[in-house]
Amino acid sequence: MRSRASYPDQTPHGACIDHTAFIESLSSFSRLHRAQHWEGTFGQFLADILPAAPAALARTSHEYIWDMLRWHGQLAEDSRAAERREGETLDPGGRAGPQEPARDGHAIALFKRELFGIDEPLARGVEYFKAAAGGSDVGRRLLLLLGPPSGGKSTLAILLKRGLEEYSRTEAGALYAIKGSPVHENPLNLIPASLRAEFRERYGVAVQGELSPWARDCVEREFEGDFVNVPVERIFLSEASRLGIGTYAPHDPTTADIADLVGSVDLAKVAQIGDEGDPRAWSWSGAVYAASRGLLEMIEILKVKREFLYLLLTLTQEKNVKVSRFPLIHLDETVLAHTNLAEFHRFLQEKENEALLDRMVIIKVPYALSYREEARIYQKLVSGAPAFRDVHLDPHVLKLAAVFAILTRLTRPEREGLDVPKKLRLYAGEAIEGATETEAVRLRAESPDEGLTGVSPRFVINAISTAITRGTTRSLTSMDLLLALKDGIESDARMEAKQKKAWIDHLVTARKEFYNRWVKEDVHRAMFASFEEEAQQLLEKYLDEVEASLDHRQVTDPITGESRPADERFLRSVEEKIKVSDSGKMSFRQEVVRKAMVAFKAGEKFKLASHARMREAIEQYLFEERRDVLRLVTSAARPDEEAKQKISVVQQRLISEYGYDEHSAKEALSYVTTLLAQE
Numbered sequence: 001m002r003s004r005a006s007y008p009d010q011t012p013h014g015a016c017i018d019h020t021a022f023i024e025s026l027s028s029f030s031r032l033h034r035a036q037h038w039e040g041t042f043g044q045f046l047a048d049i050l051p052a053a054p055a056a057l058a059r060t061s062h063e064y065i066w067d068m069l070r071w072h073g074q075l076a077e078d079s080r081a082a083e084r085r086e087g088e089t090l091d092p093g094g095r096a097g098p099q100e101p102a103r104d105g106h107a108i109a110l111f112k113r114e115l116f117g118i119d120e121p122l123a124r125g126v127e128y129f130k131a132a133a134g135g136s137d138v139g140r141r142l143l144l145l146l147g148p149p150s151g152g153k154s155t156l157a158i159l160l161k162r163g164l165e166e167y168s169r170t171e172a173g174a175l176y177a178i179k180g181s182p183v184h185e186n187p188l189n190l191i192p193a194s195l196r197a198e199f200r201e202r203y204g205v206a207v208q209g210e211l212s213p214w215a216r217d218c219v220e221r222e223f224e225g226d227f228v229n230v231p232v233e234r235i236f237l238s239e240a241s242r243l244g245i246g247t248y249a250p251h252d253p254t255t256a257d258i259a260d261l262v263g264s265v266d267l268a269k270v271a272q273i274g275d276e277g278d279p280r281a282w283s284w285s286g287a288v289y290a291a292s293r294g295l296l297e298m299i300e301i302l303k304v305k306r307e308f309l310y311l312l313l314t315l316t317q318e319k320n321v322k323v324s325r326f327p328l329i330h331l332d333e334t335v336l337a338h339t340n341l342a343e344f345h346r347f348l349q350e351k352e353n354e355a356l357l358d359r360m361v362i363i364k365v366p367y368a369l370s371y372r373e374e375a376r377i378y379q380k381l382v383s384g385a386p387a388f389r390d391v392h393l394d395p396h397v398l399k400l401a402a403v404f405a406i407l408t409r410l411t412r413p414e415r416e417g418l419d420v421p422k423k424l425r426l427y428a429g430e431a432i433e434g435a436t437e438t439e440a441v442r443l444r445a446e447s448p449d450e451g452l453t454g455v456s457p458r459f460v461i462n463a464i465s466t467a468i469t470r471g472t473t474r475s476l477t478s479m480d481l482l483l484a485l486k487d488g489i490e491s492d493a494r495m496e497a498k499q500k501k502a503w504i505d506h507l508v509t510a511r512k513e514f515y516n517r518w519v520k521e522d523v524h525r526a527m528f529a530s531f532e533e534e535a536q537q538l539l540e541k542y543l544d545e546v547e548a549s550l551d552h553r554q555v556t557d558p559i560t561g562e563s564r565p566a567d568e569r570f571l572r573s574v575e576e577k578i579k580v581s582d583s584g585k586m587s588f589r590q591e592v593v594r595k596a597m598v599a600f601k602a603g604e605k606f607k608l609a610s611h612a613r614m615r616e617a618i619e620q621y622l623f624e625e626r627r628d629v630l631r632l633v634t635s636a637a638r639p640d641e642e643a644k645q646k647i648s649v650v651q652q653r654l655i656s657e658y659g660y661d662e663h664s665a666k667e668a669l670s671y672v673t674t675l676l677a678q679e
Helices: 019-032 042-052 061-084 119-133 153-167 193-203 213-223 267-273 306-318 341-348 351-357 371-383 397-409 420-427 439-446 457-470 478-490 497-527 531-551 568-578 585-601 612-625 627-635 641-658 662-678
Strands: 039-041 142-146 175-178 231-235 245-248 295-299 334-339 360-364
Touching: 039 042, 042 175, 042 231, 061 119, 061 153, 061 334, 119 142, 119 360, 142 153, 142 306, 153 245, 153 295, 153 334, 306 334, 306 351, 334 341, 341 351, 351 360, 371 397, 371 457, 397 420, 397 457, 397 478, 397 497, 420 439, 420 497, 457 478, 478 497, 497 612, 497 641, 497 662, 531 568, 531 585, 531 612, 568 585, 568 612, 641 662
Parallel strands: 142 334, 142 360, 245 295, 295 334
Antiparallel strands: 039 231, 175 231
16 A cells, blocks of 8 residues: 555645655655764774874864865755756765865855855855865954844854754764863864874874863873873764854843853862862853854854953964963864944944954845845745745735835946836846846945845835734735835834835835736736747747848748838837837847847747847737737626636636736736726
């Protein structure tokens, strides 16, 4: 009998789940992360473990994180390759570790499933770890993420921490430590300074760390200096266990205690041991000890006292911390901090902080500037929220919300003929007349602080949640969204009247410049079943007329057989739909013909999908031709049976092919009717 797991199931949204594929993914993950626990003496470690991978076992925290990023990149690349090879089984044993690294370009893969629209900041973060792992002075700088709230800073830190936890459970990411050490120190630190040169010659790697006061005391007191018999164990990084991953969030700056970072004397143990200077009497609970060998996340770092900052910057630069009663304590860890713009600007105003800034690598993490990527953020947020589970969103809700959000983040372009909506489309990769493909890069360079202000994803999601809560149906339309956003803006007590007006104006722009076009296209396509075929024929006619115009030759009329000049009136009627000017028509036509020739040489047919602006022009042309039919079908107050049938067919096609439900399809038809009546 076939098991239930072999059958596809349905989610509340109707999406199909392949249980077998997911179970196989779990099995593959288990095989890959089935870590081997190991425990033995330092002598056994040198004999049995070290020879197989001496470079990997001597890695610094920066090197370890860089290898982790490349390992995840290779994992993602292997997964994509497996999807391309139908029927082949992915071998989890073939993953790349330090000896077989993934290409650097894949190192961003760890973040790509959760963070959208901030590829450039992510790439700069990856470059930081690459440079630090290579031994450059960058490794002696604190990494500070700077950006607005809900921009992805915390998520980036969380992904790094989870990535480290996962990597440490693989053979490529195996880590070993002196058993019981509160700072999980590398057992290679046991090698005396006088023997380290010989070790480097024999194994090709250098030992960079020093024993902690706890380890020195342990070796002398429990093993009488016989470090060969000191116990060693494999460790697995874990934030929950405070092992290799630490997090510090400041409380009230006036009452914050630096002991939260570096620990303090444990009076209960002093009573037992009798000596405050004994390492066993020290509380090794500070965040810097928990993060040793891995990553320390500092939340809202600029809220802490200056002495905290100096301690952290000394830790990053010298790999040491100093506490009372002990000599310098060597700690190898990466410090990742993040803060918001308001705190950073206050920090800049204090002149004595200039020296601290020189010892930081600052990466700006702005909001997304592509509405397509912003919509992916909303999709991720709503897909995991119970409130949205049984609610249908019309196909433009998230895109429209994203357009509004991006409009609030953009500055007005200085170039003549380019407004904010066009700039938004360029940032989303859409073609704009008179703008080259590199125009978006130039515009971003002109406005480096774009995305550091504006509406946050949290504000948008809150507005959508409010709209769903207030709604009487389990269906949310784009117009419902706009009204909810407007209410959210007007009821926000933090906003000034001037900003409220500007944001409401952005809502109007989003509706007029984007939603109106999208919904009209949907209704138009739904009306004509033969749209694609008809549009392709129109495209081919346009190409014939353009080629005749450019070559200055006659066209043979297919009906009369007579020769005639190229139909300039037809060409301009198509081109004007996308506002191609008379002066720019020749360059536009040459571009279309050039792309058609490229497709022809590649043995492919030139289709509407091959040229986004031509597709838009053809669609608008057909829409204008059918305007009267569309108005008749959608606006009849008392439609006869034939008109009712036409309306029903359009509505069903909107539902079955374009992502609407019954409620949103009716709303779309009604809205388009209103638009046509106004034209």
